[in-house]
Amino acid sequence: MNAFNRRSLLKVGALASIAAATPGLTFAAEAAKQAPTHPVAKPGADGQGVTRILARYIVQARYEDLPDNVRREGTRTLLNWVGVAVGGSHHETxxxxxxxxxxxxxxxxxxxxxxxxxFDVMNAAFLNGVxxxxFDFDDTHLKTIIHPAGPVVSAILALSxxxxxxxxxxxxxxxxGVETECRIGNSVYPNHYDTGWHITGTAGVFGAAAAAGKLLGLTEQQMVWALGLAASQPVGLRESFGSMNKSFNPGRAASNGLFAALLAAKDFTSSEAMIEAKRGWAHTISTKQDFxxxxxxxxxxxxxxxxTYKPFxxxxxxxxxxxxxxxxxxxxSLTADQIAxxxxxVHPLVLELTGKKTPKIGLEGKFSIYHSVAVAIIQGAAGERQYSDSAVLDPTVIALRDKVIANIDPAIKPEQVDMTITLKDGRTLHKFIKHAIGSLEVPMTDQQLEAKFLDLAKGILPDEQARKLIATCWGVEQLDSAANIAKAATVAS
Known part of the structure; x- marks a missing residue:
């Protein structure tokens, strides 16, 4: 039974004292034991009270209560994002x-x-988020296609x-922060995304506000306002995909969320039901609301x-x-000249999102299944170098790209593909992928994440500095100052 399907909000003092006296019990379990304080109609069902319930959890959640596997994945999330942020730091964008x-x-x-x-904190959060x-190489919450780390880590790293x-x-x-944005994303996905919103930006702003607010020590009431101010700043449309504007979205979500938390810390108010109200965030930007x-x-x-983390x-x-x-x-041992x-x-979403047949620049190539398959066959990789402008305009890649034919098959799930390569000598090669590398079922290993990091940092950080930065990320829990992560990732002027 949902511990929050109650007719009232929870008593803060009682919850805190019981949680302290009974370590190991979850927030939801403790919440279920509390007596009503003031009536609210079915929080979590018709939505009333959701913003406050979430705010209360964020404020009270302790590091000591995090399961080991959650801490580990949080550390992997940090490592992966720092690597891609360093890697993208000298892009023309x-x-x-x-x-x-x-x-x-x-x-x-x-x-x-x-x-x-x-830069100042606000602009640094934006720029690191971009x-x-x-590179579209950051982490992915597969249930919603949110890229969770960008809005959150770039905000709190600048703040730290x-x-x-x-x-x-x-x-x-x-x-x-990741928990907040992904849960809120779950509540409106896929309808919200299908409408055209870039959910990394629109949900990411809540993650940035929650994480920054936690570090600023917001009270429950201030956290309610922070989430409300975040709700007032949805950013990002899918039309931006393939342009610099796409990376603007998580960057802006980071700075907007930080902005919300800083205002709330000084008691700048908002509606107390900005997520769930009839004219609030969820009802305004989606036809689905599952609070x-x-x-x-x-x-x-x-x-x-x-x-999850991308190998490509x-x-x-x-x-x-x-x-x-x-x-x-x-x-x-395939070569392009063997292929007819x-x-x-593929699933319909594949062509909807990545159906660009003739990309002209590297950023467009990231949204072309045709280019991606061609360059993967030719070069045996799909890292950032395979999505450069020169790779997209390579005549050999273009020639093979024109031989790639993608058809929608309703039986194929979004995480699957059925590939048949016909060779010029008449032979056919077949491969069905149920779960790709980088998925929850076939996750990247720590060693693969480190290799990805080092490849991205090549030419930007000396190898020794890159390895020390990796060690700093792995050791985040032992740091006296989280600012050491950012300092370890910079270069001398």
């Missing part, structure tokens, strides 16, 4: 954003990963250089434990096809 914002930046409070410049998403926190406090906030997804199992079921630098729905292409290439055609059976 960042250069242009820095040039645009530098004249207006405030005090040099926070670092830019992989660079020497320092860097961490520009101004407002000192320990590594344990930082990791707890990171996990709570139990936000409140069920708080403290016992962790969406943050379901995070493109949209997640292309990964099964890339996996199949690389496997067939390696198993058969490549037939794919």
């Amino acid at each position: 960042l250069d242009r954003a820095i040039a645009a914002l530098a004249p207006f930046s405030g005090p040099a409070q926070s670092s830019l990963l992989g660079r020497s410049e320092r 860097a961490g998403h520009i 250089e101004y407002h000192p926190v320990t590594g344990k406090e930082f990791l707890n906030a990171l996990i709570l 139990s997804e936000i409140t069920d199992g708080l403290g016992s079921r962790y969406e943050s434990a379901l995070n 630098a493109c949209g997640i729905v292309i990964h099964p096809a890339i996996d199949a292409a690389i496997q067939l290439r390696n198993e058969n 055609r490549v037939d794919l059976k």
